[in-house]
Every structure is written in C-alpha cells, then in structure tokens.
Amino acid sequence: MAKRILTIGIELASPNVEGRDFEDRISLLDWDIVLFRPVIDKFKYDSIQTFQGKASLSESSSFSLKESCEHWRREIKQAFDNGRTIIVFLPPIDEVFIDTGKREYSGTGRNQKTTRIVDFYSNYNAIPISYSPVLASGTSIKLTTLGQELLGFYWAEFADLSEFKVLLPSETTGTTLTTKIGDKPVGAVLRSKTSTGSLVLLPDIQFDRDEFYLDEVGEDESPWTPEGERFAAKIIGSLVALDKSLHSSAEITPEPAWATDSVFALKKEETFLRELLDAEREVEAAQKRKEDAKDRLSGAGRLRALLYEKGRPLERALIEALEILGFRATSYKEGSSEFDVIFESDEGRLLGEAEGKDNKAINIDKLRQLAMNIHEDLLRDEVSSPAKGVLFGNGFRLLPPASRETQFTQKCITAAASSGTALISTSEIFSVARYLSNSDDPAFAKSCRDSLISGNGLVTMPAPPADLDTETITQVDQRNLIESHEPRRADQQKA
Template sequence: MKAIATVNFNVPTVEDEFGYHSGASLLDFDIVIFSPSFPWFERQHFTNGGSCISIDSSRSLLQSMSHWRREILEAVKRGSTVFVILDQSQTEQFATGITSPRKNEINYQTEPNTNYSAIPRNLSLRNTSGRKINVKNVLFKPLFETLKDILQYKVILESDSVSQDFVARDGSTLGGTATFKDAKGHLVLLPYFDFNELVEEQENQEFWSAEALRLSNAFIKQLVEIDKCLKRDGERSPPPEWVAQFDLPEAADQIQEKMAEIDREISKLANARKLENEKYENYEGYRALLYATGNELEKIIEKALQLIGYDVSGLRIGDLEIDHILTSPEGYRMIGEAEGKDNSAIAISKFRQLESNINEDFDQEEVEVPAAGILFGNGYRLKKPSDRPQQFTDKCLTNAKRLQTSLVRTCDLYSVVVHIIDNPDDEIFKKQCRDAIECSRGEVVRFPNHDGPSGVPTPPPSATRR
C-alpha cells in the first residue's frame, strides 16, 4: 500500500492532507500531490497606491516556501514521486523590512517572489489558459482519460529540463517529468485540475459528489501505477482497471505481506527520526541568539531566559503591550526590550520604549515596586561575535548607568544556553546567571564561567512584585 499525502490541494479520497503553513514532513510518504498556489495572505496597501504582502505574511510565506522546497527535494532524492499541479504563476512583492525616514512616514522594503519558489527546480513559466491537451507519453494516457473532463492548462513550460509528456496543439509543453541527479524519485508536473469543481451543496453544507469520489479513486490508482512505472524506468503503460481481476500467484501475496511488515518497521523508524529531528531543530534554533533580529530574536531570548530559570510572560491591556516580563524564582522582577542591528551598535532609542513599559507596568494596581529594566542587544549581528566592536553605543552605556538598566549581549547568552542544555541539573550555574543579570544594573552583564563559582554577589531586594 502506497502512502499518499496532499499539500495545499484537496483530493476527496486522500486522508493525509497538509496545509501550506503546516510545516509537515514528507518523510512518511511514497507519493505527494503538491499545489504551489499561494494560500491566503495579508496585504499592506500604500497611501500613494500599490501594495505588497505584509511583513508577517511575507515571513510566514518565505519560511513555508523554503520548507517545501527542501522537503520536496529530499522526497525526490529518497525515491518518492511528487506530483505538482501547475496553477498560474503568481509574482508578489514581499515586505522584508520598514524604514521611517520622517515622522508619520513608513517605507516598505520589498523583494519579488513567485509561488513557484516552493519548487526545487528553476521553471520558466508563461501564464495562459486552455483545455486542448495532447498526451505524447503513453504512460500518462490513462490518467488523461480519467481527468479529461476537468483537466485544463494555466501555464506553458518554457524549460528544456522537463520532458514533453503533455503538450498544446502548437507543441508547447503543458506538463512533464523532471529528474534530479543522484535522485531515486521523480518530479511530475501535471496540467491544472480541481476536485472542488465537483462539490455539491445540501442544506447549506458542502459535500463531495459521487462523481468526485469516483474520479478521486481512479486518479489515485493512476498515480500509483505511474509511480511504479517511473521506478522501473520504463515506457510501459499503466494497466487498465480490469487487470486487477486476474489473481497473482500465492507467492506474490506472501511477498506483499513481508513488504507490509517492512513498511511498518520503516514507519516506526521514520516517526522516531522525526521526533529526534524536532529535538535537534529545537537546539539548533538557539543559534538565533548569535544573529537574529526582530520577532525571531525576541522569541529565542524568551526560551533562553526560561532555561536560566525565569518565568517569562507578557502583558496586553488596551494599547499597552509588553513582551518580556521576567520574574526569577526569588521574586526579582524585570522588564525587557530586545533589538538587533545588522552593522551597527545598539543605540539609545530603545530606552524610550523600555522606560515607558516600566512606567505603564508600575501603574498597574497590583505592582508595588517598579520593575528593573533589561536591554538585550545583538549589535553588528552579521559579524562573527569575536569580530564585533562594542555592541552598545557610548550614549547607550551612559543611559544604562543613569537608569540602572542591565545590558545583555545576546551572543553571550548562547554559551550559557549550551551549558545548561548539556547540564540541565546545574542549578548553581543557573542561579549564578540570574545573579549576574540582576546585579549588573547599569552595566553589560558578565555571565559566570562554566567551571565553578563566579563570585557573583547577591542581587538587590528591589524590583519584586508583592
């Protein structure tokens, strides 16, 4: 039995169906059906006309496209057959950052990307439309006969790296097969179709029609046969459905049982590997402390602080939004802000938001003592940490002393995290790290060495919540 999954595409009789942003692994599947169509995204409109995809949606789409490009390539290398449904090519402007050259003015930095960036193959596509499709490769004729009533084309392939299996009247390529060097599998590009055209509505609810279910079953059978033929590297036609009425020898049934048992073992190992890979990616994610900025930096700082022993929470009341409220096991309370700079030091400007957050927090009825401030900086983040100049400007250092704010270089947090992960029971070291943060008011935090007590003094009893 072939394991089949769909991504961003509905097939009525396939149970394993993944959304575009699911981040799912294709490791468990022999056959994958993938649609490169963009999912819903948020658009940012400009005051002088025009628009782009919002920063949050851009970040999410870019991450998902990179994920599927990697997953599809790995699936093909392992031996899977990935069928891509050729929808229209869509190029959008992705917002990658913003600048504010003048008050009340925001400029968006953008870069163009196409929905076909999710495919691990450089495809030259031209949008068009039509329904007259000819099949040159006999391998795909039964599939064409199954889908011919809903099959159409939305793009023409202008690439020599794809075989001409489906063509237009003028010989233009409408679909075909692409292979990869040293890969056991195939990437099959199919003209467009949509089972959603066969949905029925009853009492304000939508159901798959009987025709949709019939076509879906026939479609899946054809994909399985195509997959088998491609793996045999032959030009043999997939057998028609009636061939299944002829029984194979009993020895074939025994082999099939053995293969099913092997498949079950493979599935168990694949699930175990998936869990280990998730753990690995979690640890690998802490490297973002060395180079990240924005929301990514804020999230990984929160995880690092939790490892050290802090309770990290946020506060959202009306327009008030505080991302990092830190509380130590001893009750010491701090409010943090984070910033990363590509090729410069952290400047004084971030203190305005930090001071405002501390005052707003102190204004809450249950807070009796102002929280201490902490500024996390990742200055010169594109340079190797050992090559970076001073990561906080002189004004930033002066203001930190004035406000008794602790300054933390996020790259320093990385070695702390590594030690704690490798030594999860080292509570003495965690306490030393918290003491270092809480006692370095007005200074850059110097974390303790890993090999013993650092002589870090006991923190002041202020900034606690009663």
C-alpha cells in the same frame, strides 16, 4: 503494500490520503506519493497594501511565506532524491511583493520618511525547478511521445478536466504534454539520476468543484458527495498507476553497501565530497543565524502583546512600553504584596494594574484591587506618599483595536474620575511606544508621561506625529517590470 499518499493544497474525498496545508512544516519522506499544489492565498489575508497592482505582504506574512516556500522547495528536492514520486499540479502564477525587512530613511525628526524595501516573490518559489514558467491558460493539450508512454492512462481519464495555467520553457527536459498549437510545453516528468524519484509537472485541475461538496452537513457527517468520492478514487487510482509505471521504467539499481567502500571511490567523488561537506557546514551556520534572527525578531515584536494579551505577557509588554516612554518601571512582589507595575520618572510615581478581557470591557472590580494595592504600597517604610493609580485595560482583546467598543465600563470610568485614577487602553500605550521605539522625540515622550500623571478617568494619549514611520511608496524603475511574469526577480524594489 498500499502506497502512502499525501496531498498539500489539495482536498480529496478519500480515507486513503492524508491532507496537509501549505503552511505546515512536515517531512515528505514518510510518504510514497505526494500531490502538491502551491497556493499562497492565506498569506495575503492581512495584506492591506498593494504595489504595482499586486499584494504587498506585511513583514510577518512575508517571513511566513518565504519560510514555507523554502521548506517545500527543500522537502520536494529531498523526497525526489530519495525515490519518492512528487506530482505537482501547476496553478496560475501568484505574484506578490514581500517585505525584506530592510528600510531606507530620509529626513529627520518629525519629517522623517521611511521607505520599505520589498522583493518580488511567487508561489512557484516553492518548486525546485531552475526555469521560470510564463502565465498563460488554455485547454488545448496533447501528449508527446514520452507522455504517451508514461501518462497514457492518466490522460485518458483527466484530459477533459485539465487546463494549463502556465507555459514551461521550450527547453524543458522530459516534456510530456504540450499545447496543440505551437507545441509549448505544459507538462513534464523529471527523473532523478541517482534514485527512482520523479517530479511530475501536470496541468491544473479544479479540485474544489461545487458538486464535490454537500450543501448541508450534519455533525460527524462526511462533507463529500458521491461524485466527489468517485473523482477522488479515480484520480488516486490513476496516480498510483503512474507511480508504478515510473518506478518500473527506472533503469537504476540501488547501490549496494559494499560499493560505497573507499577502495572504489573516484577522484572526482573526493573533490565533490569535500565541496558537499563545506556546503553542509555553511548550511549549519546559516541555520544558526536564522534561528538567532528568529529569536531577535520575536523579541522585537513583544510590544504587540499590548494589543491582544492578558496576564503576565501583557504585564511584561507594558513594562517594556513604559520604559520606552521614559519611566523606570518594574513589577513588585514581596511577601503577600504583588503589584503588576510600579513606574516613576521626574514627573511623579505611579502604580498600575493591567487587565485583559476576551470579549468584554474592564469592570470596576479591577479598580477596587488597584485602590487596595495603592494603600498597601503606602504602608511600606520607603514610601512617603500615595502613588498615582493607573488601570491599563485590554478589553475586547480578541478583536482588532479599531473594532473595539470602549474598553472600560461606564461604572469603572465614573469611579476612576472621582478617585483620581487614570484609565487607559494598552492599545494606546502600544501606539505611542511604537512611535518612540523608532524615533528620538523627548518632547513627545514627556507629553505621554504627563498624560498618565495628570489624567483622571478615561485618558487618551497624545497622537504620534502622523508623518513619522509612515511607509511611503516609491516608484520603481519600470525596466525592472518588463520581463514576462517571471516568478523570481533578482532585483529588489522599493515600496
């Protein structure tokens, strides 16, 4: 039966393999051979900060990176224990700072400073090995005796294409490849003691060479060149042969079912079994805490819907933001009457409509709908005077706020000014609500409410104090950074 082969972080021009991204969450047990290359570039795309010369990831990207690395570390270990062959091509160490979610505060009120607590992290956190590779590169590599036994065929084909990007510790077991000078380990095969599983660590190969891709590709055409297809066929054949060699040399007979009967159990096994059960209960409890924390995290970030949403999600985020500003806010639906939000405070009573547009500004149609709603609201017995109308717009919502044009058409702005209606972008509401959610500033909140109540036409909210909630960089003790390129650092650092 043909081997089922999966690649992660690697593209091969072959219909006989399935490729998945590093960000995916899949089990590795469905495949016989896994080719894995831990590359974390995608997590750094939204990193606008650097610290100590390295990318400092946002809170969201930090969480996603850590979750992905933990997933693959767990999946590789499980596949290894269940007899699979996992082949890891060792790329350069890619070190970043991740946001731990912890904060330290100094000062009070408008002078408050926020210090973000970060931790050191790297792409090698995704591999279940206990030692720390060191960053180095070169092409001068030789086989060890074990390497000649296991990797002879593979190395004959790919020695010229291989380049080590890291050095493994000298005490690495199962070393198969070393530097020609100094005998530093750059490749190894780790064998499971309880199954036929193997973790194969190999020097890196450039899988995305230009000559593997066509310059122009028509619809439904393959993007690969014949050279790319030949390379894929050759490396797959070599690794399938390596897998066969590893399994044939494994001196392990699968334990028969009858041998697991308690009558054959050893005393040490009972002790370790109790430890395992305790550990599994701790894992279950930790998983529950993790799920609860994810739910709370999702709830805590609802305000960001003001930047990109439309419809009901935008309305819900708007109500939450208005409550942060000090309004009593709610949606209204009774019979045929339905209003996005009615909000009031000691300063006055307002009725709002919210509208999001993908790639254009908010036009006058929604303004007419708002005027009709205000009239309909006034017909209610409990309402004695017209509410102030506010149209909340999220125009060009798929673009970053800084890249958007004016979010209301000129006709809408002119009509709003003449009718005493306020127009305001939801991204401005987000800015002030974000500030007030982190600060007790009643005077600023009142100025925001006043802007909505007194504003006509296009309204701009007061600017939040610039120095509050500003993430500052605090210099760390340099002694924590002297260690040579370790992919895991225990000491947290401040950024």
